Amino acid sequence: xxxxxxxxxxxxxxxxxxxxxxxxxxxxxxxxxxxxxxxxxxxxxxxxxxxxxxxxxxxxxxxxxxxxxxxxxxxxxxxxxxxxxxxxxxxxxxxxxxxxxxxxxxxxxxxxxxxxxxxxxxxxxxxxxxxxxxxxxxxxxxxxxxxxxxxxxxxxxxxxxxxxxxxxxxxxxxxxxxxxxxxxxxxxxxxxxxxxxxxxxxxxxxxxxxxxxxxxxxxxxxxxxxxxxxxxxxxxxxxxxxxxxxxxxxxxxxxxxxxxxxxxxxxxxxxxxxxxxxxxxxxxxxxxxxxxxxxxxxxxxxxxxxxxxxxxxxxxxxxxxxxxxxxxxxxxxxxxxxxxxxxxxxxxxxxxxxxxxxxxxxxxxxxxxxxxxxxxxxxxxxxxxxxxxxxxxxxxxxxxxxxxxxxxxxxxxxxxxxxxxxxxxxxxxxxxxxxxxxxxxxxxxxxxxxxxxxxxxxxxxxxxxxxxxxxxxxxxxxxxxxxxxxxxxxxxxxxxxxxxxxxxxxxxxxxxxxxxxxxxxxxxxxxxxxxxxxxxxxxxxxxxxxxxxxxxxxxxxxxxxxxxxxxxxxxxxxxxxxxxxxxxxxxxxxxxxxxxxxxxxxxxxxxxxxxxxxxxxxxxxxxxxxxxxxxxxxxxxxxxxxxxxxxxxxxxxxxxxxxxxxxxxxxxxxxxxxxxxxxxxxxxxxxxxxx
Numbered sequence: 001x002x003x004x005x006x007x008x009x010x011x012x013x014x015x016x017x018x019x020x021x022x023x024x025x026x027x028x029x030x031x032x033x034x035x036x037x038x039x040x041x042x043x044x045x046x047x048x049x050x051x052x053x054x055x056x057x058x059x060x061x062x063x064x065x066x067x068x069x070x071x072x073x074x075x076x077x078x079x080x081x082x083x084x085x086x087x088x089x090x091x092x093x094x095x096x097x098x099x100x101x102x103x104x105x106x107x108x109x110x111x112x113x114x115x116x117x118x119x120x121x122x123x124x125x126x127x128x129x130x131x132x133x134x135x136x137x138x139x140x141x142x143x144x145x146x147x148x149x150x151x152x153x154x155x156x157x158x159x160x161x162x163x164x165x166x167x168x169x170x171x172x173x174x175x176x177x178x179x180x181x182x183x184x185x186x187x188x189x190x191x192x193x194x195x196x197x198x199x200x201x202x203x204x205x206x207x208x209x210x211x212x213x214x215x216x217x218x219x220x221x222x223x224x225x226x227x228x229x230x231x232x233x234x235x236x237x238x239x240x241x242x243x244x245x246x247x248x249x250x251x252x253x254x255x256x257x258x259x260x261x262x263x264x265x266x267x268x269x270x271x272x273x274x275x276x277x278x279x280x281x282x283x284x285x286x287x288x289x290x291x292x293x294x295x296x297x298x299x300x301x302x303x304x305x306x307x308x309x310x311x312x313x314x315x316x317x318x319x320x321x322x323x324x325x326x327x328x329x330x331x332x333x334x335x336x337x338x339x340x341x342x343x344x345x346x347x348x349x350x351x352x353x354x355x356x357x358x359x360x361x362x363x364x365x366x367x368x369x370x371x372x373x374x375x376x377x378x379x380x381x382x383x384x385x386x387x388x389x390x391x392x393x394x395x396x397x398x399x400x401x402x403x404x405x406x407x408x409x410x411x412x413x414x415x416x417x418x419x420x421x422x423x424x425x426x427x428x429x430x431x432x433x434x435x436x437x438x439x440x441x442x443x444x445x446x447x448x449x450x451x452x453x454x455x456x457x458x459x460x461x462x463x464x465x466x467x468x469x470x471x472x473x474x475x476x477x478x479x480x481x482x483x484x485x486x487x488x489x490x491x492x493x494x495x496x497x498x499x500x501x502x503x504x505x506x507x508x509x510x511x512x513x514x515x516x517x518x519x520x521x522x523x524x525x526x527x528x529x530x531x532x533x534x535x536x537x538x539x540x541x542x543x544x545x546x547x548x549x550x551x552x553x554x555x556x557x558x559x560x561x562x563x564x565x566x567x568x569x570x571x572x573x574x575x576x577x578x579x580x581x582x583x584x585x586x587x588x589x590x591x592x593x594x595x596x597x598x599x600x601x602x603x604x605x606x607x608x609x610x611x612x613x614x615x616x617x618x619x620x621x622x623x624x625x626x627x628x629x630x631x632x633x634x635x636x637x638x639x640x641x642x643x644x645x646x647x648x649x650x651x652x653x654x655x656x657x658x659x660x661x662x663x664x665x666x667x668x669x670x671x672x673x674x675x676x677x678x679x680x681x682x683x684x685x686x687x688x689x690x691x
Contacts, residue, residue: 003288004043006281007034008263009088010293011051011096014075015060018082019341020374021334022294024327024362029443030292031088032363035497036438039521045281048083049094049101049266050076053240054255055138061239062176068239072097082344086355087500092270096241096258100272101265105258106244108312109233113245117311118189119230126154126166127184128174134236135166135174135181142169146655147611147629148663160611160629160655163299186236188251189243193228196307200224203317204302213441215295215369216323218608220302222656231304233257260305283314291321298323322441325367329374330559338566340559342374350555356499357383357544363498366444371610376555380547391454391502392544395491397461398484399509399540405470410485411478412533420483423460427453427490431524434494447498450491457487482533485510489530493521502543509538594649595665595690596620603636606656613639614658619646620687627660633674645677645690 009030012022027048034046052072061068076095083093094101112118126135137155144152145168147160154166166172167183174181204212204220233254234243240252252258264282271278281287291301301321309315328334334341347358361379365372402408416424430453437446461484466477492510496503510531512518519530598619606612606627613636615626626646645665652661666674 002040002042003037004280004284004286005034005037005045005288005290006263006267007037007044007046007290008292009046009048009090010291010297011049011259011262012079013054013056014050014052014072014079014095015054015056016075016336017078018344019334019336020329020344020347020358020362021327021341023086023344023358024366024372024374025294025324026292027083027088028359028362029322029324029366029441032443032446032497033290033292033438033441035089035500036435039493039496041520041522044091045267045270046089046091047094047263047266047270048090049092049096049098049262050079051255051259051262052076052095052097053252053258055136055237058136058237058239059138059175069097078345082348085348086344087359089500092266092273094262094266094269096262096265098265098269100269101262102241104265104268105241105253105261108261108264108308109253109257110244112191112308112311113189115311115313117191118233119192120187120189121230122185122187124167124183125186125236126172126174126181127186128176128179128181130177130179131174133176133238134184134186135176136235136237137166139175140166140169140172140181141175142172145170146653149629159632160609162655187247188232188234189248190230191233191257191304191307191311192230193304193307194230196310197224197228199310200228200303200306203306208320212320213322213369215325215608216298216302216321219295219298222608223299223303225657228303231256256300256304257308260300260308282316285316287316288320289316289318291318293321293323295323295325320441325369325371327362327365327367327372327374330376330556331373339562340566342555350551351547353501354545356502357387357547360387360447360499363443363447368442368444376552380549380552383544383547386451387544388546390451390458391491391495392542394454394457394461395488395506395509395543396540398457398481398488399537401466402481402485402537403539405477405481408537408539410531410533410535410537411481413479413482414475416479416483419460419463420479423456423483424486425526426456427487428524428526430456431490431494431521438497450494450498453487453491453494457484457491460484460487482531485531485537486529489519490524493519493524493530505541505543509541511536511538592649593647596646596648596686597684597688597690598644598646598686600639600642600644603634603639605631605636606658609656612655615639615664617644617646617662617664618686619648619662620685621648624661625659626662626664627655627658628664628666630664630666630674639676642676643684 007030010026012018034044037044057068057071061071080093083090126140128135138153140154141151143150144157144160144162146162147157149157149159152164152169154164154169156163172181201224205224209217234248234251235254236250237252241258243251243253267281268278293301306317309317329340329342332340361382364382365374430449433449434446437449464480466480470477489510492503492506515535523530596619598617600615601618601623602616604614606614611629611631613628613631615628617624617626647663647665650663652659665677667677668674
């Protein structure tokens with residue numbers, strides 16, 4: 001019996017185009033899964049849309065001297081068109097500036113407000129007197145109180161990953177005017193997440209321990225272990241959905257509250273257009289709700305949005321949230337601001353009609369369990385050595401030989417040998433492995449099994465050698481070619497989720513439309529043949545073309561130019577914006593700091609944290625634990641035995657449940673990499689004071 005699936009893909013911010021990191025982390029795996037479920041004849045609503053309310057939009061508009069509406073219109077159109085050209089098969093791609101979303105989000109807020117689910121609170125928030133406005137999180141920059149990063153935002157430190165409030169920052173300044181903000185009273189409404197602590201622990205920690213990905217489960221558990229706190233659902237901003245109650249003039253819904261409701265409003269929009277009822281896709285317990293997101297959205301989709309849905313009272317909760325890690329580019333972190341990216345719309349221009357090559361490479365390198373890397377050389381190698389040499393080669397040989405021997409008519413097989421039966425059975429087994437991997441959200445593994453079908457076909461032809469046997473046993477060749485065409489037909493079906501354009505070309509070559517009963521996924525069964533003798537197929541067309549070195553060098557040169565521009569810009573900034581001297585302190589102030597020389601004894605990565613290392617340091621007076629945000633500058637094993645300078649009498653602080661008993665003094669270069677401040681002489685003992 002068909003099942004119903006509501007599949008969502010994270011709403012992309014409309015402050016820039018889509019790049020390969022977005023595709024690998026969210027949209028390609030989501031599309032593979034949606035296409036697969038449709039092939040299984042399940043009822044699928046694949047939902048997405050542009051996230052158009054957020055401080056990032058306002059900041060970009062201010063920088064470009066334009067309006068937020070102009071920004072979202074520009075990038076919404078670029079993103080939507082890129083998705084369509086790339087073959088992402090959304091059933092609906094909406095936008096949060098749409099009237100139906102405004103209505104849905106407003107109604108959602110009012111329902112929770114009327115139920116008494118919010119806390120109303122007057123608090124002091126940072127206010128820019130020059131700009132005459134309160135400063136939402138990304139409009140504030142300051143020093144992170146946990147790792148000392150001087151460029152932390154008012155909502156998060158991107159160096160150590162800590163979640164922050166703007167008022168937590170040390171020496172905050174407005175990113176609008178650069179001035180030091182003041183504290184000013186303002187009223188906001190909060191969702192008391194702590195009320196849902198027990199519900200979330202039971203639902204996730206007990207209910208999904210074994211079926212959610214470890215990275216998702218671990219991050220959620222970390223948040224729950226730290227105990228949830230109320231979170232504001234409104235903010236003082238002039239861009240967003242107005243808070244729909246009296247006394248909230250000048251305030252809008254916080255984007256984290258507004259954006260996930262976009263899945264619901266987009267489903268409503270789709271259902272209205274298609275003449276469907278949207279409610280079963282969000283309120284029927286038999287519906288599977290699956291959220292595809294990147295790891296930076298785990299908390300919002302696994303804690304905050306479920307708490308919202310639970311508070312509302314009639315919505316289903318996600319069955320799974322298969323979040324991926326991040327994709328890097330040529331060894332460096334993707335960066336929109338630094339233009340260190342492969343933009344989808346530019347790829348489609350540079351590599352026309354090669355959407356499936358990028359889909360294939362991104363799936364092969366999918367960051368499913370850890371951050372992974374995209375390189376142009378690997379892109380070229382996978383195309384030339386796998387898609388061309390394995391899949392394309394097999395298909396071409398089968399169709400060319402069928403045309404040569406039988407004028408394109410599928411021959412009638414004779415008796416199958418034991419080898420033939422083994423190959424036919426293996427096709428079924430590999431198809432089942434693809435299915436099992438997809439059901440567990442292991443897309444990289446599933447695609448490998450797809451390629452194994454092509455490898456099986458190549459080996460079968462190489463072993464049987466029909467081009468030699470045709471001279472001595474033409475009847476045997478009929479059976480060989482029939483089995484090869486059966487494998488080809490299976491590839492046309494099973495490749496569709498991964499390589500939709502390739503699958504379509506292959507189906508056209510096999511003239512699926514002319515078949516009296518075209519085979520489907522559920523037809524790949526033991527003892528069932530997928531193609532009929534007497535059916536006429538079309539001429540062979542190359543599925544893939546070899547990518548030459550010149551095309552790759554062009555891409556590498558573009559990145560090299562970007563790298564040089566970033567280096568020059570960084571050097572320029574370093575020359576012109578050296579941090580000014582801080583306020584004068586007395587000797588007594590300095591004397592309070594106990595700075596000593598120490599040695600790192602052990603180092604290990606903090607679980608579920610990309611930027612933190614847990615160090616055991618010999619300070620000469622003791623051996624203590626220090627948590628340091630340097631994991632992106634050093635591998636743990638390379639710093640064991642390093643001499644370091646330690647601020648020993650810094651008050652202890654717990655970071656992700658580990659008590660840090662001091663701070664390692666570091667120097668940060670222009671690329672954000674750290675260097676130890678340590679004595680040159682090995683004769684200086686641990687515990688020596690720095691004065």
